[in-house]
Amino acid sequence: MSNYVLPAMVLGIVLYGLAKKIDLYDAFIDGSKESFKMILTIFPNLLAMILSVNILVESGFLEFCIQLLVPFLKIPIEVVSLAIMRPISGNATLALLNTIYTKYGVDHFYSLLGSTIQGCTDTTLYVIALYYGSIGIKNTRYALKASLLADVVGISASILVCYLLFS
């Protein structure tokens, strides 16, 4: 289905432009030019976020903390790590999902749970840093709090729904 959405959007926009008799080519170039300005503001934000998240993830500090928690939980460490790291790093959780698939098998309950958690939310910290960074806003007020609370609900709901549907 998503194979059709993209061409359909492009076709619709171009057809409408043709009907309104605007200079399509110039319009595209003018819009596209703006991307240079946009990536100049994106890059420092991207670099800052990747640096700090990678240092935290690669240090093993989170795994160490999670290991202290695990004896009290019924879910294996990889799934717990996935849930905790989901709002922080998309790459780290995708790697964890690969580990879970390999270790338990792709159709195992833990794999289904991991897939659901991965899909239920976006990488909150990255989006917040990028979106507010791109317009130079430093004071994000309660933006992170609202998003992280939503993530907690999404991840809890994933666990609940998976137990109801798949176990």
Added chain:
Amino acid sequence: MVSKIWGYFIVMGIVFSLLSGHAIQINETILTSTKTSLELLFQIFPVIALWLGIAHIATLSGLLDKLSKSLTKVLGPLFPEIPKNHISLSYIASNIIANVFGLGSAATPFGLKAMSSLQELNSDKNKASRSMITFTTINTSGVTIIPTTIIALRILYGSTNPTITVVATLIATSLATIAGIFFDYLLARRSHE
């Protein structure tokens, strides 16, 4: 808050890796981060250039204006501070539509355009506006009908039923979005008082 978290991550990560004897790894991480971020930038740069071009056609032809007008009724109640028929509603809607259909790469340029047009309405340019926070809350809770990455990964691993988690994901992500809108409303009211 982001700035503090940024600092804490670095301090906790470096101190812990020094204590646990992973100094070499962390050294490498710091150096490769620059490369990783440049690679990521090169991945998203052409996509942004493409969509900003397409979006500009839609702006000049009046398509986005038309879209804003029809969306004011739907999105208006969520964004009470955005004036009627304002263009930012179109960018917000385009971003949500792209996310819903699993077109993550198209979502980013629309999202950034939404933020810059919301910034024009913002009275204090250094502080996030209420509309911005509502928008990023909906965005980060990630409503997706088709989680394309996960389905592709499940096919790659030879799943007998690669789309089995789609319904579960849709329920969880919808609840997250509803909760997000609710928390956003509560926090907005609290910060106003």
